[in-house]
Amino acid sequence: MNIMDVSVLAVLLREAEEHHGPYEAAAPKHHWSDWYAAYITARQGGRTTDQAVDEASRALERLLGGR
Template sequence: MDVAKLAELLHETAEHHGPFEESAPPHNWWDWYAPYLDARLSGRTPEEASRAAARHMEPILHGGG
């Protein structure tokens, strides 16, 4: 992946993380970014990637991860 495409994907990731960050307890941003980026690189839509990241965060935010 070239740097410009990566920058675009990171920007998209930040935009989708914003609403989650506003409503979630304090957390490390990279715990949300990693599954989001993985899902997008696997061909999932931004909405699917957001759901995947949120699912990944559940045990982390509730003491199980």
């Protein structure tokens, strides 16, 4: 498991919260943590905020499509 600095994680969580709002408004019912996890993982992987939003949204579509 990758250990992350608490201050870095806090910044990423706030960033994810900011970007999740527009997604949540139009998305089917889901748990916020699934989207946040995909977003933070993408940001850690070097994606821009826009790329991370797209990646997290696609990840949720795959997850929700399997339910």
